[in-house]
Amino acid sequence: MERKEFFGEFGGTYVPEELKVALEDLADNFYKYIEKDEFKEELMYYHKQYTGRPSPLYYAERLTKKIGGGKIYLKREDLNHTGAHKINNTLGQVLLAKRMGKKRVIAETGAGQHGVATATVCAMFGMDCIVYMGEIDTERQALNVFRMKLLGAEVVPVTSGTRTLKDAVDAALGDYMQNYRETFYLLGSAVGPHPYPIMVREFQSIIGLEAREQILEQEGKLPDYLVACVGGGSNAIGLFHPFYEDKSVKIVGVEPAGKGIETEDHAASITKGKEGIIHGFKCYTLADNKGEPLPVYSIAAGLDYPGVGPEHSFYKKSGRGDYTYATDREALESFIELSKVEGIIPALESSHAVAEGCKIAEKLDKDQIVIINMSGRGDKDVNQVKDFLKM
Ligand SMILES: *Cc1c(COP(=O)(O)O)cnc(C)c1O
Numbered sequence: 199m200e201r202k203e204f205f206g207e208f209g210g211t212y213v214p215e216e217l218k219v220a221l222e223d224l225a226d227n228f229y230k231y232i233e234k235d236e237f238k239e240e241l242m243y244y245h246k247q248y249t250g251r252p253s254p255l256y257y258a259e260r261l262t263k264k265i266g267g268g269k270i271y272l273k274r275e276d277l278n279h280t281g282a283h284k285i286n287n288t289l290g291q292v293l294l295a296k297r298m299g300k301k302r303v304i305a306e307t308g309a310g311q312h313g314v315a316t317a318t319v320c321a322m323f324g325m326d327c328i329v330y331m332g333e334i335d336t337e338r339q340a341l342n343v344f345r346m347k348l349l350g351a352e353v354v355p356v357t358s359g360t361r362t363l364k365d366a367v368d369a370a371l372g373d374y375m376q377n378y379r380e381t382f383y384l385l386g387s388a389v390g391p392h393p394y395p396i397m398v399r400e401f402q403s404i405i406g407l408e409a410r411e412q413i414l415e416q417e418g419k420l421p422d423y424l425v426a427c428v429g430g431g432s433n434a435i436g437l438f439h440p441f442y443e444d445k446s447v448k449i450v451g452v453e454p455a456g457k458g459i460e461t462e463d464h465a466a467s468i469t470k471g472k473e474g475i476i477h478g479f480k481c482y483t484l485a486d487n488k489g490e491p492l493p494v495y496s497i498a499a500g501l502d503y504p505g506v507g508p509e510h511s512f513y514k515k516s517g518r519g520d521y522t523y524a525t526d527r528e529a530l531e532s533f534i535e536l537s538k539v540e541g542i543i544p545a546l547e548s549s550h551a552v553a554e555g556c557k558i559a560e561k562l563d564k565d566q567i568v569i570i571n572m573s574g575r576g577d578k579d580v581n582q583v584k585d586f587l588k589m
Contacts, residue, residue, distance in 0.1 A: 268562025282574030310342025312386030387430025402436025
């Protein structure tokens with residue numbers, strides 16, 4: 199596999215020298231093992247036996263009829279063990295950690311989803327696991343903190359800065375810089391300095407590789423549209439990348455518009471951000487005049503990150519992908535609609551993609567196809583939605 203540090207002008211490794219040494223070693227190992235059959239076979243073994251892959255590509259017939267346009271397919275990452283796409287990446291990285299002889303795994307987490315997926319694979323491989331989590335997030339997501347502890351992980355509340363995800367990333371990077379000789383930093387999205395964006399994309403590409411094969415088998419042709427929600431961008435790039443060369447396939451990423459992109463309460467980094475550097479890489483980012491990340495918000499905790507993967511930044515700038523947004527309200531409506539019409543409760547994150555996917559399908563002919571990535575299941579969100587709707 200070709201070394202790829204930059205996607206156009208985005209990406210890179212804007213970090214202190216000590217960290218560069220660690221990342222260089224990580225990159226060397228990643229490019230080495232990703233080519234090896236024994237690595238690929240072991241990863242595939244766990245994808246099948248532990249996660250339950252392949253995930254179905256499900257024709258949402260009732261939703262399609264209700265919308266009354268093109269055919270809507272759902273890529274069911276919500277059916278994976280632990281309930282989302284995140285396990286695809288944590289499995290890949292933990293196998294790499296094992297190959298590199300590291301016994302101590304660290305991770306950052308916002309809502310706790312990546313922390314749980316990391317704690318899960320660390321339990322399965324008998325690794326020590328330390329998860330950095332903003333103190334405010336540990337309070338908001340107490341149940342996920344308990345899950346991580348149950349899985350044997352240590353959760354470290356981060357008390358600096360805004361005490362949220364971006365501070366958790368800083369704390370994890372700081373730990374990694376000090377302890378990289380025995381520590382593996384298992385990053386949760388297609389963001390960060392090289393090699394993380396390409397590594398996470400590679401491990402998430404199983405989504406798109408499967409979907410491409412499945413749609414060709416089920417429909418005998420490629421889809422017209424791919425739609426996925428974009429936080430850091432890992433579930434989206436995992437679906438999109440294997441279709442990159444298929445120029446007839448339109449790519450649509452959906453950012454969280456929160457209470458509206460004209461307000462300050464959103465996390466639409468591509469739509470409203472500027473080119474800048476965050477956490478060691480260049481991308482579209484929501485930052486103040488000094489380049490400091492702005493506070494961000496979404497009803498979907500997994501989407502509130504003030505940056506976005508460099509590959510999405512490149513798709514946007516080069517025109518290969520279109521990036522749009524959905525508000526909290528639109529996501530909530532889709533959350534309820536998909537539950538009622540298909541018997542599938544989507545994650546609030548994925549509900550953003552459902553909202554846009556339905557808008558697109560409505561305008562299509564009956565023989566056209568939209569694939570929406572169901573990045574995760576909504577069981578984790580039912581309490582929040584219940585409170586929100588005062589039901
Ligand atoms: C974490 C998460 C996301 C957002 O992360 P990406 O890296 O943008 O994919 C989306 N959906 C679910 C269910 C998540 O848990």
